[in-house]
Amino acid sequence: MATQLLLPYDPSPVTIAVFAAVLVLYLLGLRRCPAATRPGSLRVVAFLTGLLLCYGVMQTRFDYYAQYMFFVHRGQHLVLHHLGPFLIALSNPLPVLQYWRRQLPGQLMPWLTPVRLLYRCLQNAWVAPFLFVGLIFFWLWPPVHFNAMLDRDLYWVMNWSMLVDGVLFWWLMLDPRNPYTTTALGYGKRILILVLVAVPQIILGASITFARQSVYDVYEVCGRAWPMAPATDQLVGGIITWIPPAMMSILGVLLVLRRLMNHNDTASDTAQMTPTG
């Protein structure tokens, strides 16, 4: 029974391969990167927890319930778009990424220019929040949601797009590099974006929660995992769309504020020290 719960409901070789590759590359990079920059155990645990959570909602029995219960599906996307990527970004895997970047042969660099350009475009301060919220609205648009739950390929596209965009967004928000000396996004802009993305999510979540009629009837078409009242399913799903993402935004704002204050402290310390030193 326990193994049944851990085995994927709908095995996806690509998904398993990608998660395994990320895990192996992370652990190898962790061992080989310079000791001075190597992430501490808390950061490693954060990264692995984030990765495991994302894998868990995609490739265990959880996915079965996510396919046939609206509120579990919302929980799945909460993990894929918010919680998992948040932990991965918070763990700051930059030293590991930098180690692997150094391993890339120099002549490969020109070939990576399109990737770099695409990355820069996606991480633009206007594009990133638009994409982050836009994807939630797109996949929750009733006709699109209907097709995504019915069509196996589209279902995988939906889940992967949520995960990839989640990682991009939270990395932009929690990038540990100093915005004053690197290209990382300024703290003020990050706070503004985090608050701005929360608003449409709150509106969407609340409108699902308070909708009188059934908004997502695909769960009637596909059958529910157990005979739960459709209205209850929709209500709980709406609350999961509404409250936890808003809390994630607040948590993000707090983290950025803390960094901003630390930065101001060190900046004023240096300013005070300069005349005497």
Place this chain on the structure above:
Amino acid sequence: MPNPLSLRITRSVTVRPLLLAVLMLALSACSEPEAPWHAKDISGVMPDLSFTLNASDGRTVTAADYEGDVRMLFFGYTSCPDACPTTLAYLHSAIQQVPEPLRDRIRVMFVSVDPRRDTPEKLAQYVSAFDSRIIGLTSDEATLRDLAKRYRTTFGYGEVNADGQYKVSHSNAVYIFDGQGRIKLLLRTDLPAEDAARDLTRLAKAANSPTSGSS
């Protein structure tokens, strides 16, 4: 659609370019300018019809047994208080509106997902009350789960009450396959039965003339 949420999202700027892209993709996918179906077109989205189930008279029935006929697949159970009787009555009414000779090319597979309560006799008696073209089928739970998964649906059992009765959650839509067993349409009872009959007539005509069997 009177749904305020969907209206709001449709108007939202976020979705409009994406909608346009999806629409263009959908248009470019249609190579032949054919009239749209009334029920939801899901051709190519799911695998061809394939099953091995037990009929109410004890026979083993496979998809090949009704090859050439337009087949409708519906998951339900005979103790169902609402969706099943409504849907079967709806299907009977739709089939009645299909012109006489074509009507015989249509079969409904009513698959009971409650094999514990639905004995073959009970199932046979139940389906015959609706239409003679409905075949009652069932199997053990594992086989039923595999078949349900193949068509991206599921079923589940509620808690047993003092009388030993329980609710069963199941799909409320009908899967329609053409004469060659390829998935074509997803039919729901909110579509007027006349429109369902038009789709069925079109499929039955195509099944009747093997040359144009691809439509």
